[in-house]
Amino acid sequence: MGQILARHGPLRLSAPTPLTEVTTALVADSSYEIGGSVTLDSFCCIPSPPSLQLNPFVVAKLATYINLAQQVLSTLSGHVAGNLSNNATDAGFNNSTVSATGFGSVTDFSSLVALLFSLGALRDWLKLIVFGGVLETLRRLAFSLYYKAINSFWITAHFDENDSSYDWMMVWLSKQPAWTQAREVQISTRSFGLNTSAIMVAGEEDDNNLSMLSSRKLAYLPSASLTYSMWYHHRYMLITRVQAQTGYYGQKEETLQISILTRSHRVLNELLLEAKKDYMAAEESSISIYVSDINNNWRHVASRPKRNINSIILDPGISELLVDDARDFLESKTWYAARGIPFRRGYLLYGAPGSGKTSIISSIAGELGLDVYIISLSRAGLDDSSLSELISNLPEKCVALMEDIDAAFTQSLNRDAVQSTVADDDGKPPPPGVTPPPSTSRLSLSGLLNALDGVGAQEGRILYATTNKYSALDEALIRPGRLDLHIEFKLASRYQARKLFYSFYLPSDETSAKKDEEGEKNEKDEKDKDSDSGYNSNADDDADSTPSEPEPVAPAADKPVFFGTSHRQQAPKLRRKQVAKLAERFAEAIPERELSMAALQGYLMTHKIRPHHAVTEAKAWVETERAARLRKQQQAQQQAAASSAPTDPPATANSDSDS
Numbered sequence: 001m002g003q004i005l006a007r008h009g010p011l012r013l014s015a016p017t018p019l020t021e022v023t024t025a026l027v028a029d030s031s032y033e034i035g036g037s038v039t040l041d042s043f044c045c046i047p048s049p050p051s052l053q054l055n056p057f058v059v060a061k062l063a064t065y066i067n068l069a070q071q072v073l074s075t076l077s078g079h080v081a082g083n084l085s086n087n088a089t090d091a092g093f094n095n096s097t098v099s100a101t102g103f104g105s106v107t108d109f110s111s112l113v114a115l116l117f118s119l120g121a122l123r124d125w126l127k128l129i130v131f132g133g134v135l136e137t138l139r140r141l142a143f144s145l146y147y148k149a150i151n152s153f154w155i156t157a158h159f160d161e162n163d164s165s166y167d168w169m170m171v172w173l174s175k176q177p178a179w180t181q182a183r184e185v186q187i188s189t190r191s192f193g194l195n196t197s198a199i200m201v202a203g204e205e206d207d208n209n210l211s212m213l214s215s216r217k218l219a220y221l222p223s224a225s226l227t228y229s230m231w232y233h234h235r236y237m238l239i240t241r242v243q244a245q246t247g248y249y250g251q252k253e254e255t256l257q258i259s260i261l262t263r264s265h266r267v268l269n270e271l272l273l274e275a276k277k278d279y280m281a282a283e284e285s286s287i288s289i290y291v292s293d294i295n296n297n298w299r300h301v302a303s304r305p306k307r308n309i310n311s312i313i314l315d316p317g318i319s320e321l322l323v324d325d326a327r328d329f330l331e332s333k334t335w336y337a338a339r340g341i342p343f344r345r346g347y348l349l350y351g352a353p354g355s356g357k358t359s360i361i362s363s364i365a366g367e368l369g370l371d372v373y374i375i376s377l378s379r380a381g382l383d384d385s386s387l388s389e390l391i392s393n394l395p396e397k398c399v400a401l402m403e404d405i406d407a408a409f410t411q412s413l414n415r416d417a418v419q420s421t422v423a424d425d426d427g428k429p430p431p432p433g434v435t436p437p438p439s440t441s442r443l444s445l446s447g448l449l450n451a452l453d454g455v456g457a458q459e460g461r462i463l464y465a466t467t468n469k470y471s472a473l474d475e476a477l478i479r480p481g482r483l484d485l486h487i488e489f490k491l492a493s494r495y496q497a498r499k500l501f502y503s504f505y506l507p508s509d510e511t512s513a514k515k516d517e518e519g520e521k522n523e524k525d526e527k528d529k530d531s532d533s534g535y536n537s538n539a540d541d542d543a544d545s546t547p548s549e550p551e552p553v554a555p556a557a558d559k560p561v562f563f564g565t566s567h568r569q570q571a572p573k574l575r576r577k578q579v580a581k582l583a584e585r586f587a588e589a590i591p592e593r594e595l596s597m598a599a600l601q602g603y604l605m606t607h608k609i610r611p612h613h614a615v616t617e618a619k620a621w622v623e624t625e626r627a628a629r630l631r632k633q634q635q636a637q638q639q640a641a642a643s644s645a646p647t648d649p650p651a652t653a654n655s656d657s658d659s
């Protein structure tokens with residue numbers, strides 16, 4: 001029994017009163033309070049707040065909703081009760097048994113809510129929550145202990161896609177016979193930085209088809225996001241490639257995970273060394289090239305075949321000086337340590353374009369077995385701190401290459417930032433009046449100097465810097481300690497021209513040379529045996545080889561039109577003596593220190609199959625080159641004169657009218 005206190009006194013209700021009737025009564029009286037307790041159902045009672053002010057509009061809405069809910073509930077319960085009674089009848093019970101369960105008595109929605117939130121029920125809820133929480137904590141604890149226990153028997157190694165070790169492991173994995181039996185594999189033509197046929201599908205090697213051999217090789221690899229198992233040295237091993245989104249344009253980064261069922265690191269070490277050795281063996285005849293990405297990480301971009309140092313023709317002694325000096329430096333770590341001198345060496349190769357500076361650097365790297373790390377000073381976004389980070393991230397023994405060291409600075413390489421002058425080709429400041437273009441470089445000279453020998457500079461690295469503008473470089477940059485040895489690369493001498501001619505038209509391998517000496521005695525046999533590609537012909541003269549069987553001649557209109565020399569054409573086979581004579585004549589035609597070696601190489605390439613023509617036409621070619629150079633110089637002078645000429649102030653309308 002409860003009471004509602006209206007403004008005019010309590011409102012008596014006979015129990016049990018349906019809630020709808022109560023709320024209707026409340027709406028009738030717009031100002032009221034509820035006091036004491038109101039019995040809403042025969043078996044539940046809610047302690048009412050001592051005093052509660054309710055908005056009549058809200059109460060009216062509440063009444064409507066409750067009514068609606070009651071109707072739905074009663075329909076549902078009637079439906080379910082009907083079903084139950086049917087079932088009960090089927091099972092031999094009568095209707096009274098069903099109503100005895102009390103099911104029909106919970107038809108009132110409000111009483112259901114009251115039941116759920118009664119004090120006793122809340123206590124039960126609380127118990128349930130605490131009990132559930134304890135259970136979940138125990139479950140998690142059990143799982144973490146389980147995984148800890150299991151993991152203590154495994155060693156897991158992660159290989160990041162950007163790291164060289166990833167390439168080693170992938171090449172090693174691609175060679176494992178386990179993949180040939182796997183039901184799901186990834187087929188890949190990625191070479192992981194190798195040029196050689198280190199990765200192959202069985203049978204691919206046996207196919208002698210030229211196009212099959214030359215194209216990219218196929219490899220079986222573990223599929224991404226799958227876990228594979230295999231045995232290594234009698235240990236169970238799990239391999240997973242995990243891909244994760246990096247956030248940059250949906251790019252995915254990959255990590256290779258290898259778990260070995262062992263408690264000793266010995267097996268993992270063995271695996272790593274085996275993979276590295278395999279990779280190095282496959283890479284023996286090439287050098288690895290690394291460049292930096294926008295995040296200042298070094299990335300392996302290519303492997304290039306090593307270039308024989310003898311193929312670069314320099315003035316006598318220069319190649320030997322460079323190689324011996326670098327080799328001696330690498331062996332002198334303790335000498336440097338004993339004297340407290342930073343273990344670094346820098347070389348500056350300067351001089352004419354196309355004189356072999358870059359070629360000799362990559363050749364030295366190959367000779368010393370070092371990788372080349374290209375530091376591009378004009379890279380977008382490169383500033384002082386990122387350059388310093390790049391240099392400190394270099395490996396201990398490597399070749400760091402800074403090409404065109406002056407190019408990063410559109411301004412002259414001078415410490416004085418105020419003196420913003422543009423250097424010309426010789427590094428001299430431009431004439432007064434010429435406005436320098438705005439500098440886009442975020443790299444300063446002091447940043448470069450600090451990166452080269454600051455505290456973060458890497459020990460053991462050999463730095464090669466190249467430039468065509470020696471005089472433009474700041475004294476501080478080229479001082480010993482930063483760039484210790486400066487070597488000038490000049491335009492081609494007659495000596496170089498002669499040697500280049502030799503290297504073009506003489507068989508390159510030893511056997512051919514021997515045969516060549518014997519050839520004067522036994523010319524006929526030699527013709528059949530010789531196989532130096534590109535220079536393997538049957539004529540002593542320039543004449544193109546004539547086929548024994550006359551072939552049908554295509555009409556002139558159908559013949560392909562092209563300029564230059566087709567690579568299929570063969571050079572005549574010349575004897576050493578002949579080559580020596582021609583080389584001498586060629587060298588005589590070439591002026592001393594006027595043309596670059598790159599230009600000579602280009603000229604001889606156009607006469608690849610015609611050594612005699614190369615000699616007879618050399619003089620005319622030199623004249624053409626001179627004329628072209630003169631034209632260029634005149635154009636440059638005209639441009640310089642035009643840009644330095646004082647510009648007249650524009651005539652104003654007033655002055656026009658005055659005149």
Ligand SMILES: Nc1ncnc2c1ncn2[C@@H]1O[C@H](COP(=O)(O)OP(=O)(O)OP(=O)(O)O)[C@@H](O)[C@H]1O
Nearest residue numbers: 311312313314353354355356357358359597598601
């Ligand atoms: N001394 C040389 N001996 C043999 N080939 C040479 C020589 N100099 C240049 N070449 C050839 O000329 C081409 C260009 O050479 P390279 O790039 O090494 O010249 P560079 O001095 O670095 O030029 P740049 O200063 O323009 O970068 C290469 O193909 C190379 O084979």
